[in-house]
Amino acid sequence: MYRCDTVALMTGPAAAIQMRGVHVTRGAAGEVLRGLDLDVAAGETLALVGRSGAGKSTLLKLVNGLIVPASGTVVVEGRDTRKWNPFELRRRIGYVLQDVGLFPHMTVAANIGVVPRLLGWDAARIDARVVEMLRLVGLAPETYAERPAQELSGGQRQRVGVARALAADPPILLMDEPFGALDPVTRAELHREFRRIQSAIRKTVMIVTHDMAEAFALASRVGVLDEGVIAQIAPPRELARTTDPRVRPLLEPLLESHALLS
């Protein structure tokens, strides 16, 4: 039986994800992470911001065991990722990719049902869950369930991607530039949707983005990744006041647009 909530409670809210002294070396890119420490509390939405190549995606892949650190530890729900069965771990973590990665040979419903099927749910339970998930992300089940995934628009794909990531009710949700490829209007709409969903389900969420505005719009805390470590991590309001030279450049565009509006 699937009992994420129990496990989350047992490990305590402070330690959904815990990284200590993490070093990661990736081929030609060299050392991407250099002794990084990070704590993600259960139920919080943490956004990670940084330049391209700062190691943001690597950080996410450490959580679901796609990457194992060269040294240091990554503890997810109280257990080192090296000790997790990688398949079990990944089925307990929702993952939304930048290019969504919907399976083009499956319908929307089949895409959403992937992880529940891997977990061996029965068909009726999967069907019910698919309907529930489609409603959650604002797509009418009767219209979309049987549509081939490749016929959807960009925004609809992202919604299905979120529905798929949440289908097995995982305690943790990882999002890698989830809204990066969308036009500003659709993106703003999905930001609102995300906040609504998150307030309803209260997952531990890690969002990676290069857009500080998105981080501010979605997250309860924002971390800035620079030179392989977390340069700053704080709630948006605090972060906006920082004088750290590694963080300021990322804030400038945001503050400028604020100044123009007010």
Add this chain to the structure above:
Amino acid sequence: MTLLRFLGEHRAEFLGLLLQHILLVGASTAAAIAIGVPVGVLAARRPRVGAPIVWLANVVQTIPSLAMFGFLLPLPLVGGLGARVAILVLILYALLPIVRTTVAGIRGVDGTLVEAGTAMGMTPRQLLWQVELPLALPSIVAGIRVAAVIGVGTATIAAAVGAGGLGEYIFRGLSMVDPTVILAGAVPAALLALAVDGGLLAAERSLSGRRRSWRSAAVLGALVLAGVIGAAAWNNVTGDSRHAVIRVGSKNFTEQIILGELIAQQLERSTDLTVERRLNLGGTFIADRALRAGDIDVYVEYTGTADTAIFKNAVETDPARVLERVRQQYAAAGVTLLPPLGFENTFAILVRGDDARKLGLQTIDDAASRSPQWQAGFGYEFLQRADGYPGLSRTYGLRFLAAPKAMDLSLIYRALAQRQVDLVAGDATSGLISAYDLVMLKDNRHYFPPYDAVPVARSAALLRYPAARAALEALAGRITMDDMRRMNRAVDAERQDPAAVARAFLAQLAPKRPA
């Protein structure tokens, strides 16, 4: 039109051969899928393992199909005649396109989708079945399509090893020089290839539409596979497990096919055995292998050929000694030499009838005195072989106006009749000898070894079916050189059906049989 008439007249046989052809291609393609797709998947995932496999499949593809049959025939287990070796060869040819497109299909899957599947907790196996294979399927089907079309073409060669199929008409037509019979094999084979191509193309299109129809395609494929296996099993049951079956073989030229028919029909008339025909085997070597392997029970061999080509003995020209030597060597191999049929298919030194009459030529010696004014024409092989022209000219002191012309055997009779040459070495039983009014000179110095036609049969089969032995012995001495020439002529020059020619011969033979 003659093609349609031919197919109409041979409807049952044609449908049988067509079914055999489809079974050969179906079974081999199914097996190649079963082997090629997993190998392709392995090759795509582990390039280090995969590269040599793809290389090997490439090498296999470059081997000419007849050579491949030659390699595999002598091997135990896989070798021997018929569908088994043919299917093996077809599988080998089908592997490359399937392995290649599988590799390309798997490698071509969008990396994002593989990452998505992995991140969702799919095991490598689940990733393969749920993501990679379905997405690679259109590419794999394209490879299957190529393999099946190649298979339809290559399967025509399978007739050379007695596996049947439409190639039988092609080989039969080639040896009879009858374009209608060739087309009766070639045209349906081409149409079959187009049909297979079209059908699989449609499947490929519907798959790359990436609907869920890959499931129904998989179901359809499984059904077809089951059908093929079922049909093959049924063929096996009806083909092999009948107990009272005797298999008659023949080599792949007109006279052999007529003799094969003749023996088969004699067995059908005189015994209640079921007779299977494996006619048109591709040459002495294959026929002999087939006999010893028990794939055929009887065929007609020539004593001189058995002596030199099969048993590799030094040339011996005394007929009685050759017969005895061959009988003993066959016996040691479990093969019984039955009584000679009565005619000899030796090399024939031929001149035009009017020359022979005008100059009173009867023997090769007679010709030797005239030959310095003549031009000679010989086949390539006859010119080269020690027991061909070099020995002949030494034995008889033959000299010609110029060096003998090398000619294709099929043209040699006409070249003589049209006075391009004056003396040729042909085939003693050729139907063209009487057709062109040619005369065969007597080998008065006994230069050529004897080539008496004798049925050779597996001793075990004769022991089991004494009636078969009696039926074959009843043919002893019953076919004269003239009979054989007439029958060859009926098929080669008059385009009659070998089976019909054999039937007519046996019918006129029957009253003469002692009551």
